[in-house]
Amino acid sequence: MRGFLMENNFSDKTLNIDVTDYWLIIQKRFFQILLIFFLIVALTVVYTMKQPPVYQSECKIRISARQPMATIEGAQITWYGASGNELSSEIELISNKDEILTTVADVLKNDAGKENPTIITSPENKDYYADKDDKNETIVKYIRNLKFTPDEKLFISTLSAASLRGIIQIEQVPGSDIVMIRSKGSYPAVTIAITNLVAIVYRADFWKSKTKDAKDTKEFIDERLNGVKSTLDNLKGDLQKSSEENTSFGDVEIYKKQLTELRLELDKLKETYQDSHPKVEKQKNLVASIEAQLSKLPQKKQTYDDNLAEWELNQNLRKSLGEFALKADIDYEAKREKSKDEIQLISWAQSSSKLSPNEIMNIIVGSLFGLILGFIYAFVWEGLDTSIGKIEDVERITGLAVIAHIPLIGGQNVQNSFFKPLKLVLKPFRSLIPFSKSEDPLDLDKKILFNFDPLSVVAEAYKTLRTNIQFAIGTGKKTGNAIAITSASPREGKTLTSTNLAIALAQMGKMTLLIEADMRRPKIADLFKIDSKQGLSDVLIGSIKPDTAVRTTADFLMGDIEWDKLLGSQGIDNLHIITCGTIPPNPSELLLSAEFREMVSDMRQKYDFIIIDTPPILPVSDASIIGTVVDGTVLVYQSDTTSRHLLLRAIQNLKKNQTKLIGIVINQLSFDVVMMKTGRYKYKDGYAAYAKE
Numbered sequence: 222m223r224g225f226l227m228e229n230n231f232s233d234k235t236l237n238i239d240v241t242d243y244w245l246i247i248q249k250r251f252f253q254i255l256l257i258f259f260l261i262v263a264l265t266v267v268y269t270m271k272q273p274p275v276y277q278s279e280c281k282i283r284i285s286a287r288q289p290m291a292t293i294e295g296a297q298i299t300w301y302g303a304s305g306n307e308l309s310s311e312i313e314l315i316s317n318k319d320e321i322l323t324t325v326a327d328v329l330k331n332d333a334g335k336e337n338p339t340i341i342t343s344p345e346n347k348d349y350y351a352d353k354d355d356k357n358e359t360i361v362k363y364i365r366n367l368k369f370t371p372d373e374k375l376f377i378s379t380l381s382a383a384s385l386r387g388i389i390q391i392e393q394v395p396g397s398d399i400v401m402i403r404s405k406g407s408y409p410a411v412t413i414a415i416t417n418l419v420a421i422v423y424r425a426d427f428w429k430s431k432t433k434d435a436k437d438t439k440e441f442i443d444e445r446l447n448g449v450k451s452t453l454d455n456l457k458g459d460l461q462k463s464s465e466e467n468t469s470f471g472d473v474e475i476y477k478k479q480l481t482e483l484r485l486e487l488d489k490l491k492e493t494y495q496d497s498h499p500k501v502e503k504q505k506n507l508v509a510s511i512e513a514q515l516s517k518l519p520q521k522k523q524t525y526d527d528n529l530a531e532w533e534l535n536q537n538l539r540k541s542l543g544e545f546a547l548k549a550d551i552d553y554e555a556k557r558e559k560s561k562d563e564i565q566l567i568s569w570a571q572s573s574s575k576l577s578p579n580e581i582m583n584i585i586v587g588s589l590f591g592l593i594l595g596f597i598y599a600f601v602w603e604g605l606d607t608s609i610g611k612i613e614d615v616e617r618i619t620g621l622a623v624i625a626h627i628p629l630i631g632g633q634n635v636q637n638s639f640f641k642p643l644k645l646v647l648k649p650f651r652s653l654i655p656f657s658k659s660e661d662p663l664d665l666d667k668k669i670l671f672n673f674d675p676l677s678v679v680a681e682a683y684k685t686l687r688t689n690i691q692f693a694i695g696t697g698k699k700t701g702n703a704i705a706i707t708s709a710s711p712r713e714g715k716t717l718t719s720t721n722l723a724i725a726l727a728q729m730g731k732m733t734l735l736i737e738a739d740m741r742r743p744k745i746a747d748l749f750k751i752d753s754k755q756g757l758s759d760v761l762i763g764s765i766k767p768d769t770a771v772r773t774t775a776d777f778l779m780g781d782i783e784w785d786k787l788l789g790s791q792g793i794d795n796l797h798i799i800t801c802g803t804i805p806p807n808p809s810e811l812l813l814s815a816e817f818r819e820m821v822s823d824m825r826q827k828y829d830f831i832i833i834d835t836p837p838i839l840p841v842s843d844a845s846i847i848g849t850v851v852d853g854t855v856l857v858y859q860s861d862t863t864s865r866h867l868l869l870r871a872i873q874n875l876k877k878n879q880t881k882l883i884g885i886v887i888n889q890l891s892f893d894v895v896m897m898k899t900g901r902y903k904y905k906d907g908y909a910a911y912a913k914e
Contacts, residue, residue, distance in 0.1 A: 420569075704851060
């Protein structure tokens, strides 16, 4: 058997980590991992439930590359086309052209559900919303059948070109000239309507843009032609009037001959009569009348000729414009039909699919994240935990042998408690909360060894401690073995270890004296429910004799302890106790006194083993003082609680005072003891198995 005193080396040692260590960490932090997992999953479920649903609908349109179109100019046909980026340009146009998006919003706000949608049936728009065959009846019927709930109408009232940009998404189907129009939103019916209307309005805008030049040309020619026709109508009356006037005056030569005859006759009359004679006056009037008529004939003629020329000019212009109008009509209709072939609605949006939240995926992701976060917490917390959990690590770091590992006594209820994980998680913050500073009751009286079956794991652990101590102090010395039990810090279980070790020795038939030397926080009298008025302190100050302070089975029975368990425990009459007694103001001075050494020396003659429960090492020096009196000191270390630095400091303090260290007892290990149906107790780690007869 290897020696129990190992080489003392307090230098920093590297802890080798293997796969088993990771698995043990997971087992050790299982409740925290489980708590974090369920917390993350619960938060994921709550978050998912609070998320408003988002629906998506889609339709497909086919956009052929913009083909060159013909402009007919006499016999000359001129072709004009575009570059190869038409599809990308059209996608950008759908997404960002305000006119398209504004029209979609206006149709939803003003025309949806109406018997006669005004926007698409207006004279300036109806041609662009008409299919080849049905004269826009399909579109009108679709918009007429749009019905929305009050909430949907309220949402529609907020729509604008800017907001629609965030709702629609335009994508090209890879390797094709098909464009996918998608809409996302909280209302399925609205997303369907937006998707279809974007396609409808874009198609109308496309048709309009493709035929705009031809239509403008056609309208311009028609306007000019109508003007020429109006001019011809006006010229027709003027020409007819001037023609009639010109004809009524007869031939010019006749008028000239008649004027000559009248002038000759006037000259003859002047030879006979005076100028004032009535005949002369009458003849003068006739000559003046003919002269006036002759003077008007050139002007009438000129007017008639001008009207005739203008009439002929406008007739020729009307003929030319008529030819141009016919060509413009043909060009416009050709472009109109061609543009309709370039944009095709392949599939309408008929329904919408729920895009988010994806409950199943969210829960899966939340579960994975919860597990990952739980594992991260476990490993990080383990890294921050400066305590030592593995027996091998305790021995390697301290240089001392682990002579026993005591299981967690009465800890199954705590392990299974629902609140334990929460307490473990909040443990670092408990010191910040004023009401959390009070210590939990330990119920040590329920953990005394005679409360357990002799073949239980707890009993066997203390038997192992008893055996290893016997080997450590040697087999040559039969009586008077004094052992001190201490710990680095309070609440590591040294008092319970001292008590149960003393009971284990007594059960083996050894006369055992348990001395309560922790005169600062005494607990042993409370464990056995006996009077503590007279004890060690009273002996050391000389108030009573040592034998008077010794308590036996009779004193136990007079207390409030359970008789049946006490009397049923084998060898309990071999156990004697000296309690603390009156708590003194100067415990260290009393332990340094010669009376303490003399008392221990006297008791060695009467008992096989003397077990001394001492105060913790680091707070006070009592354990170091007692260590110089006894044959050896056992250091109790509570697993996963006290840091390795405190443990090493405690060992250093004992070594400085030349204290003989027997070894370390690891207390409150969680072995996960499993009770099998056969009555066997088995360690999960497979250390041992014990059978109950």
